[in-house]
Amino acid sequence: MNLAWISFAALIVAITLSMATSLNVGVVSMAMAWVVGVYLAGMPVAKVLAAFPVDLLINLVGVTLLFGMANNNGTLGRLASRAVRACKGNAGVIPIMLFVIAVTLSSIGPGNIATTAIMAPMAMAVAVRASIPPFLMALMVGNGAQAGALSRFAPTGIIVNSNMEKIGLGGHETSTFLNNLLAHVAVTFVAYFILGGWKLFMRRRAGAAEMSPSDQAGARADAEIVEIEPFETKHWLTLAVLVTLVVAVIEFNAHVGLAALTGAALLSILRAADEKEAIKKMPWSVILMVCGVTVLIGVLSAQRGMDLFTDLLARIATPATVTFTIALVTGAVSVYSSTSGAVLPAFLPTVPGLAERLAVDPHAIAASMYVGGHLVDLSPLSTIGALCIAALHNEADAKKLFNQLLWWGLSMTVVGGAICWVLF
Numbered sequence: 001m002n003l004a005w006i007s008f009a010a011l012i013v014a015i016t017l018s019m020a021t022s023l024n025v026g027v028v029s030m031a032m033a034w035v036v037g038v039y040l041a042g043m044p045v046a047k048v049l050a051a052f053p054v055d056l057l058i059n060l061v062g063v064t065l066l067f068g069m070a071n072n073n074g075t076l077g078r079l080a081s082r083a084v085r086a087c088k089g090n091a092g093v094i095p096i097m098l099f100v101i102a103v104t105l106s107s108i109g110p111g112n113i114a115t116t117a118i119m120a121p122m123a124m125a126v127a128v129r130a131s132i133p134p135f136l137m138a139l140m141v142g143n144g145a146q147a148g149a150l151s152r153f154a155p156t157g158i159i160v161n162s163n164m165e166k167i168g169l170g171g172h173e174t175s176t177f178l179n180n181l182l183a184h185v186a187v188t189f190v191a192y193f194i195l196g197g198w199k200l201f202m203r204r205r206a207g208a209a210e211m212s213p214s215d216q217a218g219a220r221a222d223a224e225i226v227e228i229e230p231f232e233t234k235h236w237l238t239l240a241v242l243v244t245l246v247v248a249v250i251e252f253n254a255h256v257g258l259a260a261l262t263g264a265a266l267l268s269i270l271r272a273a274d275e276k277e278a279i280k281k282m283p284w285s286v287i288l289m290v291c292g293v294t295v296l297i298g299v300l301s302a303q304r305g306m307d308l309f310t311d312l313l314a315r316i317a318t319p320a321t322v323t324f325t326i327a328l329v330t331g332a333v334s335v336y337s338s339t340s341g342a343v344l345p346a347f348l349p350t351v352p353g354l355a356e357r358l359a360v361d362p363h364a365i366a367a368s369m370y371v372g373g374h375l376v377d378l379s380p381l382s383t384i385g386a387l388c389i390a391a392l393h394n395e396a397d398a399k400k401l402f403n404q405l406l407w408w409g410l411s412m413t414v415v416g417g418a419i420c421w422v423l424f
Contacts, residue, residue, distance in 0.1 A: 157176070
C-alpha cells in the first residue's frame with residue numbers, strides 16, 4: 001500500500017509541476033518512474049521501459065514532421081489565404097471562414113497547436129484591417145483548431161485514441177472526433193453571435209453615410225485583405241501527398257505514423273520540402289511530455305497507485321453528476337496545464353475503474369474528460385491562447401485580449417461541465 005501511495009504522490013507532483021512551472025513534465029515523470037519503479041518497487045528496468053509508447057511516438061513524429069514540411073514550404077498558408085479571399089471582404093463571414101479553415105487544417109494532420117501557429121498571424125492581421133474585434137477572431141481561430149484536435153490524424157487525437165485503446169475503449173475514433181467537434185461548434189457559434197458577431201454582418205446592409213469610420217474601414221475590406229501567392233510544383237506535390245495520406249488511412253487502414261513518414265520522405269527526395277527545418281520545429285517538448293507521463297502511468301498502474309487516483313475521483317462524483325464533475329476537474333487542471341501532454345494521459349486510465357464503481361457508461365466519462373479538457377484551452381495560459389495574443393502587435397490590444405481569454409478559459413470549466421452533463 002505504501003508503494004501505491006508513493007506512486008500516486010509522484011503523479012500528483014507531476015501534474016502540479018505541469019500547472020505551476022515551465023519544467024518539462026515528461027523529463028520529471030521519466031525520472032520519477034525510474035526511481036519509484038526500480039529502486040522503491042523493485043521493478044526491472046525493462047518492465048519500466050515497457051510502458052514507453054513506441055507506437056504513439058512514431059505516430060506523433062510522422063504526423064508532425066509531414067505537416068511541418070507542408071507548412072514550411074507554404075502549402076498550408078496558400079490554402080488558407082485563398083479561403084479568406086473567397087469571403088470577398090464580408091467582415092461577418094471572415095471569422096466563420098477562418099473557423100472552417102482551422103477545423104479542416106487541424107483535422108487533416110497539423111493538430112490544434114500547429115494550426116493556430118499557422119492561422120493566428122494572418123487572422124489577427126485580417127482582424128485589424130477589417131475592424132473585427134481580436135477576441136472574436138481568436139475565439140473562431142483558436143476554437144476552430146481545437147474542434148479538429150481529436151481527428152485520428154492530429155497529434156492530440158493520436159494521443160487520446162492511443163489511451164482509449166489501452167483502456168479497452170478503442171475503435172471509437174469517429175465518435176471521439178465528433179463529440180469534441182460538436183461541443184466546440186456549439187460553444188463557439190453561440191458565443192460569436194452573442195458577443196457581437198452579428199453586428200459584423202450589418203455592415204453590408206448599411207449605407208456608407210450611416211457607418212462609423214471604423215465600420216467604413218471594415219466594409220472596405222475586400223479581396224486584397226490577404227496576399228495570394230501562386231501554387232508551384234512543390235505545393236501540388238505536397239497536396240497530393242496529404243490527400244494520399246488521408247485516403248490510405250481511412251480507406252486502407254494504413255498506419256498513420258509510418259504513412260506520414262513515408263510521405264515526408266517522398267517530399268524530401270523530390271526536394272518539395274525541407275525536412276531538416278521541419279525537424280527543428282517539431283513539438284519535441286510535447287512529444288517528450290506525453291511519453292514521459294505515459295511511462296509514469298505504467299509504474300503507477302503496476303503499483304496500484306491508479307486505483308487510489310480512481311478512488312479519489314469516485315469520491316467526488318455520483319452516477320448523476322459524474323460527467324459534470326469530471327469535465328469540471330479536467331477543465332480546471334487544463335487551464336493551467338497541458339491537456340494532451342499531462343492531463344488526459346493521467347486521467348483517461350481511470351475511466352474503467354470509475355465506470356465500474358459508479359455503474360455508468362465508460363464512454364461518457366472519457367468523453368467528458370477530453371471535451372472538458374479541450375474547451376478551456378483558449379486560455380492565455382495555454383499554447384492556443386498565447387499564440388493568438390502573440391499575433392497582435394498592439395500592446396494595449398494584446399493586454400485586453402489576455403484578460404478576455406483568461407475569463408473565457410475559466411468560464412469554460414463550468415460551461416464545459418454543463419455541456420458534458422447534457423450531452424453525455
